[in-house]
Amino acid sequence: MSESKVNSLGIIGMGLMGGAVMKMTGAGLGWDADAARCVNAPAASDVFESCDGVFLCLPNSDVVRAVLGAATLRPGQIIMDTTTGDPREMAAIGAELLARGVHYLDATVSGSSAQLLQQDVLVMVGGDAAVFERCRDWFASFAREVIHVGPCGSGAKMKLVTNLVLGLNRAALAEGLAFAQQLDLDLTQTLDVLRRSMAYSRIMDTKGEKMITQDFTPQAKLSQHLKDVRLMQAASKLPLPLSETHRRLLEKAEALGYGEADNSAVIQAILEP
Template sequence: MLGLIGLGLVGSALVERFRDKGLEIAGYDIDSEKIKAHEGDGFTPCKSPADVADKARRIVLSLPDSYVVNDVVTGARGVLSAASPGAIIVDTTTADPQMSTALAKRLESRSIRFLDATILGSSKQVRESDVLVMVGGTLPVFELCTDIFEAFSLRTFHMGPSGKGAEAKLIVNLVLGLNRLVLAEGLVLAQKTGVDIDVLLDVFKMGGAYSRVMDIKGEKMITGDFTTQAALDQHLKDVELILDLGARTETPLPVTGLHAQLLRTGVALGLAEQDNSAIVEVLRKMAGIK
């Protein structure tokens, strides 16, 4: 039995992948409707994080941020209240590296193992097993969880001790987010100049400017289909963690600072829960495109 706490976009995709691989799941979400949506063969609904820990020795977390992770693990009826020594918590949250490291140390004192196992990709990509996983934690514990990662990932990388998976994810998200931003900027400039943006996207994909962002987000930006794969406000949270990491390491991140300002504008425009490709709408508004 595998525990899974958090049944949002990514968590729901994980349920599908684990079921496809024949893994039985003990699942919980604070929203009871999300639990009901997954009831059926191979899924045991749970009443609390502690209930999950009663049923499973390995527990996957798919949660919004590190504060929610701490509450789910250490709060009343949390995982820690029921987990037995030797249990493993696999946190897929895009987390604050400092908080992940502190939680790992706290759990270690109770003989509970912890991996920060960040996912590179959207919920759609999880469903297609087209994501990468970057893991922080000890190698022996990592090796005990390879079947979990193989169920939904293209490849998994062990990045080092606790916190390094979380740090690696933030650095990758820095580059990925700026790829989205510059694609959006280029498409908006093309619209203003009258260049055919559908043809231009094909040129992007075939030339030196190519990145996979164009395959995943290009059509969404052109058509305005911002059905959520990964929410804009969630990426703003990631960017704020990136800026914090830069400040703590005394690393200037000037372009990321501008990116954060544009994302905040997107939230103010009501795009918070739209797909992160909706950053293009911020630039369209700035350019006077309706």
């Protein structure tokens, strides 16, 4: 393998994010637990045995550990984990793999799979800086910007911080639109005014219309963000009062049947009894 970059690339986890990463990077192999999503790789071992670099696009750290535990890895191989997981667990995985000569980067993504396809995401990478540089070209193929944020686990930490603020922006927009509806305001005009006002956040551009039209086709699933909020609370030594309220809203939306819907469906936790 070249010391300047990774030569061959594969994907483990071919959901929304993994499929988008494959398209943008041109990776040749992709495996998923859903056989219908697999690309040139009937088994996960096909990816690990053939590729110098492997992206993991998985639901959580437990799945990451299970997949890596069953894999045959070789010294010098690079694992790039986009999973929004437990920072402590990701740091531990990095240390364990390093002892086997395998490199691990927790390369978390700020943005949806749709934004990744537009090369409009930020990637926050934890791990060895030299290994990060070797993989920069792969990240640059789908990211607007790539930042090395520290040792293993740091990418996951930064993702939780950004997701905390992002999720609260989304919840605030949902509450604002629900309030506007109660006041008999035109919601399309309300969204336009919000975008022009000091209240503006980019979440209005990606989730505002979805909330108004109730088009909850998933870009990022609500249940996944609920998982993230629980990780934030577990990682924090301080109370997170706004995130606690947000968690309860997400749990209500999930109980109403919106767990697999887009995370903009949090508005339904406010609108529905």
